[in-house]
Amino acid sequence: MGLFELVFPSGLPDKRWTQGFVLAQGTALLSASSAVASTALVERGANLPAWQSFFIYILLAAFYVPSHWRALARDRDRRARAEAFASDATSGEIDDDGASQAVARPSGSASFSPWGRWEETPVTRSPARYATLALIDTQANYLIVKAFQYTSLTSVTLLDCAAIPFSIALSRAALGGVYSRRHLFGGATSVAGLAVLVLTDAYLRGANDSGSNPALGDFLVLLAAFGYASSNVLQEAALLDGASTVEVLAHVGGFGAIFSGMQCIALERESLGRLHATAGVAGIAELMVFAVSLFAMYSLVPEVLRRCGAAAFNVGMLSSDVWAFIARVMFFGGFGDVRAVVAFFASFIIVSAGLVVYAAAGDPLPPERKNQASSRYAALDEDMNITDLEDQGGGRLR
16 A cells, blocks of 8 residues: 555545645744744733733724625625515516526525525524624633743643644534544644654753643633634634624624723733833834734634634644744744754654644545535535526626
8 A cells, every 4th residue: 555545545635625724834824923922022021911812803803894894785785686686587577588597597406595695694603602702712812821920831832732622522512523533643643743842842941930820820721722622613613604704703803802802901901001111112013913913813714614624723723833933943042952953853743744644534524514505615516506507597697
């Protein structure tokens, strides 16, 4: 048996699944950029966990809320025109053959319903569900930063990997995900590769960085990991039930800005005003890099979740710690020891192998869900049906 057959015994996975895994590496790189900026802020004496999150949600709200409103206005206009065409078709007043075919043909098709998007909104896309999603996400961001005050960087990095089993369990319970042994083996291999890097780094540093209250800090990290997994699965559920990327990010940004803003007022009211005095102009620039990097990352996350799901996203994000280690080497003092070089390359190879194995295991979305109208496969299927409809019917609705 060749290497290809060993890695891909069932053939190459679906194109959308592999695209999602590639996009996940983009989010990992952006996450590493934000980690570097946050580390630089801390080294300058600035500790602003609530404000750092607040600016992310403000950017999301400022960009995506107006876009979502415009999309809703366009949808209302399309619906009004569709109802007018349907009324004309019923009464026999049809402008041309192409329009009549474009209206009549889809109504008898089980695979394509152009007006299905205006049916009653699923509970996964309700304002209450989006508010819950944003609340969980804001608190996960706050808790992970807060944990650094009580426990070590090593503990935070390793325990944050708990987002993987949490997301697998939540995806299985809420979405019916079917995870094979190859999924589990690939994820475990990637975690093991990361552990090689983190533990070697901690050993070589030799510093007593256990923190002031390791038990509390570790508990906060686990809460944050569960929060991230919950947020990702809630987003995936909304996307599978027909939500657009703009819809999800508009709600996350809008509700997140409210919740995070309240947290800033309650906990860090005066901290932002001292930023310039504490960290100077460079600190303000680093805060901007942090916010912009995570804004870009958040913008990619729904597309990753749409294509390959929450668990695959969290597995792919393991490489962010590898990129962050490279950045630390470049900007914060270098490797310092040949053992660190060996550990880095060993970790990189093991993590990469785990990602390949996980990706090769294929999409855990159950087959019956893939065949539903609302699935991560619906968008491409709908585009194909629209193309077929235009070829057969002779034109679009005007």
